[in-house]
Amino acid sequence: MITSLKKFDCVLVGSGPAGFVFAASLLQKDPSLHIALIEKKSLKAIIEGNQKDHRTTTLSAYTCDILTSLGVWKDLEPHTVAIKEIFVTDQNKDSSGLTFDEKDIGKPFGYTINNTILRGILAKALKKIDNLTIFDDSHIDNIDRTISNIRISLNKKWRLQTSLLVGADGRFSQIRQHFKFNLDSKPYKQSALVSLVDHEKPHNGTAFEAFYPEGPIAFLPYKDTAGKESTSALVFCGEPHAILALQKSTNTFVLELLQSKVPPLFGKVKKVYNKQVFDLEIGKVKSVYQARVVLIGDAAQYIHPVAGQGLNLSVRDAKMLATHLANMAQLGLDLGSKTILAAYQKQRHIDIWSMIGLTHSLVRLFSLRNPIASCSRRMGFTIINNLPFAKNFLMNRAMGYKTSMRFPFKK
Amino acid sequence: MENAYNQDVDEIKKFSDISDQWWDEKGTFKALHWITIPRVQFIIDHLKESFSKKLKNIQCLDVGCGGGLLCEPLSRLGYTIKGIDASAKAISVAAQHATDMELSIEYINQDLSDFKVNGSKVDVLFLLELLEHVPNPRSLVHDALECLKPGGLLFFSTLNRTWKSYVLGIKVAENILKWAPKGAHSYEKFLKPSELQGYFEEKNFSIIDIKGLTFNILKGDWSLSDDLTINYIGVAKKTG
């Protein structure tokens, strides 16, 4: 039934970090816009934390600035741990490690937070946004595009009409598939085991990452609900069968293995729990837009978690698209027109490519087993450690501030 | 070939023949779509500054409206705008597109000289990318000024007559980059800002702001600048 069609300036699919930042930023800049959000899960369930997402996410300093400007940082902060020090080694050889200290830059590198808590707080904030019409627990069953609009049928009924559809529906994006966006993707032949680890000594805000040919292993400082600081979040990447075996093996085995991989500063590792496995893949759409549709966040590109940057990159997409669209709306321009969306893509080009290049080359470089590569990595560490300029550059990147370099990326 | 109006029949036919492409953002008129962003930015800034009445009470007229690339954003913002064009085909494309976009815009196949006689006076008049396509730009400017209410604004944009606009605006844009239809421009018809200022002064008008439209090769987009040597957009108002 076309009669019950509701009209919107923009319809957003997905209430993840990208969806939240997009909706909140756009309506903050232009409260007169009418925006609808479609989420397949129930927001109530997300708020209550009924999801089984045991990941811990690193929020870069720039992401925190954005969340502050949107008024949610005060709710998030009590659940976060500031990363004060980052300790990076090649195959856990301490002598060749690289240390980044917050004293070098005067503020933390970023903050870690449990993903379920993060999603819950963002969902709660979404519900409070005026002018945002939410259709959660909803299933898109049909989409129809004409030259002037897109119509969306939800739960077997045509309901929404919009001049622009924004797909922020994650790595397996339905919007991307529906419109047959051209996606380049490549599995990493690596999986990640994610879990929590209790250890003897407090982490004191130290993040640790060791690079092995099979994949990186990271320890992120974690704060549990009781506020205790001797738990870290583990991301253990390796060959898929090995990771599956690890997920199934006895705790004694996993603990012994971990003990041999983490530096002494964490003391004895005592307990491993909340294990989950993720397949790792890199993917990027050739163009993030078509007429009346644009993709942001993981729907547009997803990267290896090696540098903990996927969410941060998604949030930057969302922020920039929202700012751009608010400016264009001020001029009365058609938000879904290719000209407007092409201008957005141009603005994002360098940041996206450099993040893809950076994470991809990190994974590649450290998976090379030959002694020359290993030696040059170690030399690289030593050089970076002694060159304040290079270190600052890397730190700025990790914090999400510097986005002006471009790295090559070969398929 | 000229007709009784201030029109070039061949030019009108040329544009009529390709009018189905007005809204193809990657087609013949793609350059016009790109420059829409800075152009509308310039226009809106001035409209906001000059008028304080309700938007729908601000009457605008777009002369040579083509497919309605300017009428649509202004109408979407709430201004009352009418588009006239010498090409009947362009008018029907514009009207159809506005219907598709659910905008109500009045489009008429009419020459400015007829509008001057029959139409009511307007607050804002646009002569965008038009002066270089008519036989007598001076009389077009004078006709336009007569259609304005007291305090009204006249916006114009065109190509400057410099070696740079010749090379970039005709040779490169039409033949190499295919940003504009081949034969769309002829160099002798390009106007210098000083010549336009002369036309305005004869009627006690003056250019109050003028900006260049420049393509930034590194960023790959168009923006407003102080470089008037190629494309420029300006606004004139009655002096005193």
Ligand SMILES: Cc1cc2nc3c(=O)[nH]c(=O)nc-3n(C[C@H](O)[C@H](O)[C@H](O)COP(=O)(O)OP(=O)(O)OC[C@H]3O[C@@H](n4cnc5c(N)ncnc54)[C@H](O)[C@@H]3O)c2cc1C
């Ligand atoms: C092991 C691992 C560790 C990671 N660690 C980090 C880290 O430390 N730091 C970091 O920055 N990033 C990290 N990432 C990446 C990060 O999780 C993602 O980049 C981020 O979640 C992307 O956000 P998003 O909003 O684009 O998509 P998502 O978070 O995937 O959100 C998509 C939303 O859309 C909804 N949805 C999906 N399909 C539909 C549909 N058809 N209809 C309606 N709704 C739909 C989903 O329910 C969900 O709410 C990690 C990833 C992995 C796999």
